[in-house]
Amino acid sequence: MRVHLIVAHPEEKSFNCALHKVAKQTFSEFGAIVTESNLYAEQFDAVAGTKDVIGFSDPSGFNLAKAQRYALDNGAFCEQIKYEQQNLIACDLLILQFPLWWWSFPAILKGWIDRVLTSGFAYGQEAILKPRKVMYSITTGGAANQDEKAYYQGKIDGLYQDVFGFMGWKIVPPFIAHGVQRKSHKARQLILQDYQSHLKTNLFNSHK
Template sequence: MEVHLVVAHPEQHSFNLALHKVALDTFRKEKFKVNVSDLYEQNFNPVAGKDDTTSFPSDEYFQLARAQRFALANNTFIKTIADEQNKLLSSDLLIFQFPLWWWSFPSMLKGWVDRVLSSGFAYGKDAKLKPKKVMYSITTGGANSKEELAYYQTKIDGLYQDIFGFMGWEILPAFIAHGVQQKTNEERQQILASYHKHLLEKVLADSLELSNT
């Protein structure tokens, strides 16, 4: 299995980056090849537009999906997008690591979706990218009741279905760390250990079983 880890948090010392490191260490320990896209570290531009391709006809009306199909057909995506798409093409599993902001992705990650999961490449007739497995690892501001937990779950399920359900990917159970800002250091360490266990049991179990037969 080859894994693509996409992390979106502006602080390199954040708990999101600590969770990302757990995933990185877990997959590397199990000898999987890992591709990493740290979007803030890369200063990834989240704004989709005319500059995504080097050769869209200047005299034609710009329409994003049409421009993306044109760029794919003519191999004229800019290097930033082409590199991200090549990581996806070689991977079997995609993991997003991000804080849930206003019940959705940070703008940096939403922009990655807009620009990289492009028309003709990730979706649409004869899409070049075939369905993969996908998992979200998410931090939230916290939930104080079963009703709030259920509300978070509904929102996260929607984030899966609106993109990856639409594209026909295999959706793996999300790992959700609620209210990490209010946790003690010991509790945070327990969450990191729980994430490692989640990866082994919910993501890698089949692969590890096959490797041991």
């Protein structure tokens, strides 16, 4: 089992990074091959554009999807994109760890999606990257009741379907940690334990 972990939070001491460490440790103990991308620590460039592709020119102007197809056919992606795509090709499971900001991905993670999940590679006719499993682990600002939790769930379901559902990936139920910034140290530790149980329940049993 090969797992690629992506974490998108600017603070290494954050609860998101703590969740990321739990996933890394849990999969390593399980015997999985684990790779990781810490987008902020690696200063991942979130802005898609002409720098992504080497040697592409079009007199009619720059078109991102067309440039991505050119790069795929000619091995012309920049090194940052090549590295991320190679990790995706090698993995069986992708986990995205991030805080939900304005009901969506942090900009750096959205940039990763824009730049790495490219036309012809991740989607489109005869895409090279075949569907894998994907799971989101997310922190939110908090949910006061079940109605608010259901609202968050709907937003997160949309984030799944708009990207990985569109690509035909197998979606694993997300792990959602609500309002962690207002919880005690003991409560946070229990959430970390719950996350480990979530991983084992939803992912390990299928690989026995």
